[in-house]
Amino acid sequence: MKIISSLLAMILPERGMRRNAGYFLRFMLALAVVVAIFSVLFHFIMEYEGRDYSWVTGLYWTLTVMSTLGFGDITFRSDLGMLFSIVVLLTGIVSLLIVLPTTFLQFVYNPWLESQKKKEVQHSLPSGVKNHIVIVGVSPITRNLAQLLTRYGYYSVLLCSNTQQALELMDQGLHVIVGDYDDSDMYRRLRADEARMVVALDTDVRNTNVAFSLREFAGDVPMVARAERDESIEILKLAGCTWVFQFRKALGHSLTRRVVTGRLSVSQLVTFGPLVIAETAVKQTALGGLTIKECDLRGRMGINVVGLWDHGEFRHPTPDTVLEEHMVMVMAGTREQIELFSMAMARELPADEQPGPVLVLGGGRVGTAAALALKDRGLDVVVVDKTNVAPYLPGVRVQVGDAADPFTLEKAGIKTAPSIIITTHDDDINTYLTIYCRRLRPDVQIISRTNLDRNVRVLQAAGANLVLSLASLVSTRIINLLNPGRVFMINEGLNIFRASAGAELEGKTLVTCGIRRNTRCNVVAVKTAEGEMLVNPDPVREFREGDELFLIGDSEAEVAYYERYWPDRGQELAEEESGPLTAPFAVREKQ
Secondary structure: OOHHHHHHHOOOOOOOHHHHHHHHHHHHHHHHHHHHHHHHHHHHHHOOOOOOOHHHHHHHHHHHHHHOOOOOOOOOOOOOHHHHHHHHHHHHHHHHHHHHHHHHHHHHHHHHHHHHHHHHOOOOOOOOOOEEEEEOOOOOHHHHHHHHHHHHHOOOOEEEEEEHHHHHHHOOOOOOEEEOOHHHHHHOOOOOHHHHEEEEEOOOOHHHHHHHHHHHHOOOOEEEOOOOHHHHHHHHHHHOOOEEEOOOHHHHHHHHHHOOOOOOOOOOEEEEEEEEEEEEHHHHOOOOEEEEHHHHHHHHHHOOOEEEOOOEEOOOOOOOOOOOOEEEEEEEHHHHHHHHHHHHHOOOOOHHHHOOOEEEEOHHHHHHHHHHHOOOOOOOEEEOOOOOOOHHHOEEEEEEOOOOOOHHHHHHOOOOEEEEEEOOOOOOHHHHHHHHHHHHHOOOOOEEEEEEEEHHHHHHHHHOOEEEHHHHHHHHHHHHHOOOEEEEEEEEEEEEEEEEEEHHHHHOOOOHOOHHHHOOOOEEEEEEOOOOOOEOOOOOOOOOOOOOEEEEHHHHHHHHHHHHHHHOHHHHHHHOOOOOOOOOOOOOOOO
């Protein structure tokens, strides 16, 4: 027994595994006793029938019968012997074929497998790791954030409490540490005091607990938390959070920026010092049917049309591109130039073409935020929801009913609505409603939210003109905090980002460098080494050492630029990130 105990301690180092192995050994001992009893009874019944066999033969017969092999070489002749055989057979079926495998799996194999899994995952970060980002909470949003941080050269680690989930995340190429979020010692093992930032994207209650646990060990590390309810903002700040964001409310505001109304509305998306990126619907201007060259916005106002939204797809315009009524122009210029455009290009619709209310399908947090933002802009808005959310929307008309019911949509005003914003939290429902609304109103503008980036193209194919992802909004906000103004999301997959000109561009001009041809990026501004911001720079100006470019492009174009023109990006970013984080944002988002 001492030898067996020593062997178990070596093979099964964890106390729980040794306890489970003990249960299994007890069952095996009981099974051995049953086999011994049957072997003895075998001899007595054989003597009753006048036959004699060895003890080994009795054990052999018992095991063959219990295991249902039944070779048939030794059988009883009497009724008593046959009844005994039936009892042994049934006992063997239950104990050997049912109980034994189940017991082995439960008390031996599964605990051993879990132990092996635990050895594969990490429970602490190695010494020397610093300037990393700790992400608390496992969801599609946090996975998207971790992947985006990796793409921008940051080292991030996810805190996960489930071993199996951790293994799945590791298979996706993510760095994972297994532990409890409310254990202050866990943050010591995560080296949180050396971290660049801690991000908590779980529930309000859990994020509060994370903040308290973190502050017990690391009092100065910046922490970002998500808040779902308004009253949670102050609580999370008291708990120790540096920044608290209501991302769903921010998503609702972002969705309303794209709404087309009866009068010219130029939405200023983002500002970088004097540089302003704005967009407006061609339908609201007097430019419909003209080409970019015929408009001559750059010559008349200094504005550069850097992109066009065409049925949800971003296009890089050429001088011969025709501006069609359904398109949305993305423009770059100074604040004064954008204001001049607003005054010069306004086109009021005739009285018989004045639109009806903007429809918001879904009265959740995103839908509520969108409706109130539209109301603040002085627009007529109707919220469609199955429940009466009117108490949360003062001054906003609420149509109670199913958004998939044409009678409900007709009462809400879908026939005259200029735009429909779909805001439910279920991507499948959003896809369904997009297809349904597009069938009812082929000419209406449809703006939809999505939770997962992979569903953006699905919604665009379903008929959405514009799609915004909650996961991308969260990730971009965190990136802006880590390196203010480095990147800003305009729409799904389309960003404005800052990048060094690099040695590859030194001495070349916009005309000769081939940035647009090689990467599909547009340069909208250049910040010189002296700090001067050149908005829509002269195409024949040569790039110089120390120039910083402001470019617009999708994620693939951004990666292409880094690979071709800025191969030393990682080293330069590391030098920039050595300093402390500051607030507020260097980039200001327009609501």
